[in-house]
Amino acid sequence: MPEASANIGVVGLAVMGSNLARNLASREGNTVAIFNRSYEKTETLLSEHPEAEFVPASTYQEFADSLQKPRTAIIMVKAGRPTDAVIDSLVEVFEPGDIIVDGGNAYFPDTIRREKAVRETGINFVGAGISGGEEGALLGPSIMPGGSDESWITLGPILKSIAAIAEGEPCVTHVGHDGAGHFVKMVHNGIEYADMQLIAEAYDLIRRGTDKTPAEIAEIFAEWNTGELESYLIEITAEVLRQVDAETGKPLVDVIVDQAGAKGTGAWTVQTALSLGVPVSGIAEATFARSLSSHPEQREVAASLPGPGETFTVADEAAFIEDVRQALYASKIVAYSQGFDEIRAGAAEYDWTIDLGAISKIWRAGCIIRAQFLNRIADAYAETPDLPVLMTAPYFAEALTRGQASWRRVVIAAAQAGIPAPAFSSSLSYYDGIRADRLPAALVQGQRDFFGAHTYKRIDKDGTFHTLWSVDRTEIEAEDTH
Numbered sequence: 183m184p185e186a187s188a189n190i191g192v193v194g195l196a197v198m199g200s201n202l203a204r205n206l207a208s209r210e211g212n213t214v215a216i217f218n219r220s221y222e223k224t225e226t227l228l229s230e231h232p233e234a235e236f237v238p239a240s241t242y243q244e245f246a247d248s249l250q251k252p253r254t255a256i257i258m259v260k261a262g263r264p265t266d267a268v269i270d271s272l273v274e275v276f277e278p279g280d281i282i283v284d285g286g287n288a289y290f291p292d293t294i295r296r297e298k299a300v301r302e303t304g305i306n307f308v309g310a311g312i313s314g315g316e317e318g319a320l321l322g323p324s325i326m327p328g329g330s331d332e333s334w335i336t337l338g339p340i341l342k343s344i345a346a347i348a349e350g351e352p353c354v355t356h357v358g359h360d361g362a363g364h365f366v367k368m369v370h371n372g373i374e375y376a377d378m379q380l381i382a383e384a385y386d387l388i389r390r391g392t393d394k395t396p397a398e399i400a401e402i403f404a405e406w407n408t409g410e411l412e413s414y415l416i417e418i419t420a421e422v423l424r425q426v427d428a429e430t431g432k433p434l435v436d437v438i439v440d441q442a443g444a445k446g447t448g449a450w451t452v453q454t455a456l457s458l459g460v461p462v463s464g465i466a467e468a469t470f471a472r473s474l475s476s477h478p479e480q481r482e483v484a485a486s487l488p489g490p491g492e493t494f495t496v497a498d499e500a501a502f503i504e505d506v507r508q509a510l511y512a513s514k515i516v517a518y519s520q521g522f523d524e525i526r527a528g529a530a531e532y533d534w535t536i537d538l539g540a541i542s543k544i545w546r547a548g549c550i551i552r553a554q555f556l557n558r559i560a561d562a563y564a565e566t567p568d569l570p571v572l573m574t575a576p577y578f579a580e581a582l583t584r585g586q587a588s589w590r591r592v593v594i595a596a597a598q599a600g601i602p603a604p605a606f607s608s609s610l611s612y613y614d615g616i617r618a619d620r621l622p623a624a625l626v627q628g629q630r631d632f633f634g635a636h637t638y639k640r641i642d643k644d645g646t647f648h649t650l651w652s653v654d655r656t657e658i659e660a661e662d663t664h
């Protein structure tokens with residue numbers, strides 16, 4: 183039996199797992215047990231990184247024996263059935279009090295189910311969202327763990343040692359119980375979809391409204407990255423636009439097929455929001471925009487449909503570009519406001535206590551949506567922890583007030599020019615909807631009552647009412663069915 187010399191283990195040594203194992207091994211005091219279903223990946227990791235303090239295992243039993251108690255293992259395998267298979271194998275060799283962490287991209291209802299099942303064995307199960315891709319896993323990701331308070335005692339210091347650091351604080355917090363961590367990671371990814379789509383729309387409008395080349399637009403994004411839009415996604419956008427295809431000499435962005443892929447977390451965010459009744463329209467439009475792009479057969483047929491028939495020319499390029507920047511910032515505020523609404527609604531539905539300010543802080547570094555902007559969200563929740571609408575916080579309200587004329591001009595320009603800007607325009611509609619004094623929902627209620635006797639409430643008295651629509655006598659129009 184091997185000596186129990188490791189304080190943490192990693193199961194699954196593909197790109198994410200091996201980088202996470204290397205990150206763990208690089209931190210003072212960690213010795214890392216490693217296991218992969220097929221032993222070749224374990225051998226490769228050992229031979230490529232002889233400097234790391236790894237304890238390799240070729241069976242689950244050996245892996246368990248090499249871990250100090252309480253045993254703590256992070257699973258980094260394909261989400262879905264492979265994760266269930268690994269959990270089952272670990273449960274067989276672990277003991278009560280040990281901790282199994284799923285660091286993969288699990289769907290949060292699966293995490294709730296797994297936590298419940300594993301808890302019955304006395305073993306702790308923690309679903310932890312890990313963001314930052316392969317580089318983040320190696321150098322410091324943003325980590326969103328759920329699970330029990332008991333597991334956080336052991337796990338907290340280990341995760342803090344490998345997480346990204348933002349302004350001196352590790353980007354990890356105990357998000358909440360059972361599936362809370364994976365829920366928050368899911369919404370993170372949804373916001374990421376919205377952020378990326380908004381940036382893509384900004385690029386498209388500038389490209390089609392001005393004579394600028396991708397390389398010139400890259401400079402605009404690089405400039406934006408020095409201001410309030412400063413973020414990883416803006417930074418990499420400039421890099422992508424600067425890239426020239428070695429084979430053709432063209433901008434690489436012009437050579438890439440315009441069909442965006444998705445691994446499903448955007449769709450989960452939207453599906454969950456629909457069930458919770460939270461309008462995350464920016465995230466939904468971003469997700470649908472990827473779907474629309476990925477139907478070449480429909481796009482080919484629909485290409486015969488007419489557009490406005492005019493060439494899109496911008497009179498004042500500098501003013502237009504500034505309008506687009508303002509529209510991007512305003513729409514981004516909406517996307518985050520909607521995302522945080524979904525987290526709040528999820529916490530209420532699943533009985534999690536989630537500190538929204540803490541979530542914005544752990545997204546400041548390590549993850550894909552990392553940005554200066556998140557400090558402003560943290561400030562807003564520090565000021566008013568139960569803020570009902572994030573974008574009404576003074577800083578954001580001021581930015582929206584300042585940007586709204588530009589935002590409206592950009593949406594009008596896009597519509598007139600026939601340029602799709604679904605995330606820009608739906609964000610603006612959301613903004614106008616949520617701030618509206620009165621919505622046409624009253625008419626919808628009337629229609630619902632007409633065909634389905636769904637009843638309605640009145641503005642002038644309590645109760646629930648139904649109108650006898652087919653009776654042509656106004657005096658008996660309403661009936662109190664209360």
Ligand SMILES: NC(=O)c1ccc[n+]([C@@H]2O[C@H](COP(=O)([O-])OP(=O)(O)OC[C@H]3O[C@@H](n4cnc5c(N)ncnc54)[C@H](OP(=O)(O)O)[C@@H]3O)[C@@H](O)[C@H]2O)c1
Pocket residue numbers: 194195196197198199218219220223258259260261263264265267268285286287288312313314315316
């Ligand atoms: N890639 C990213 O940027 C990223 C970012 C955040 C989160 N994640 C999540 O992190 C996890 C790992 O991602 P990845 O890209 O490194 O790997 P992956 O391609 O998703 O999965 C490959 C790993 O899963 C193992 N595996 C597959 N089926 C298995 C089974 N039935 N039993 C045991 N092991 C099994 C493979 O073992 P074998 O070598 O034996 O086949 C291999 O170690 C995933 O959940 C992913 O969604 C990825």
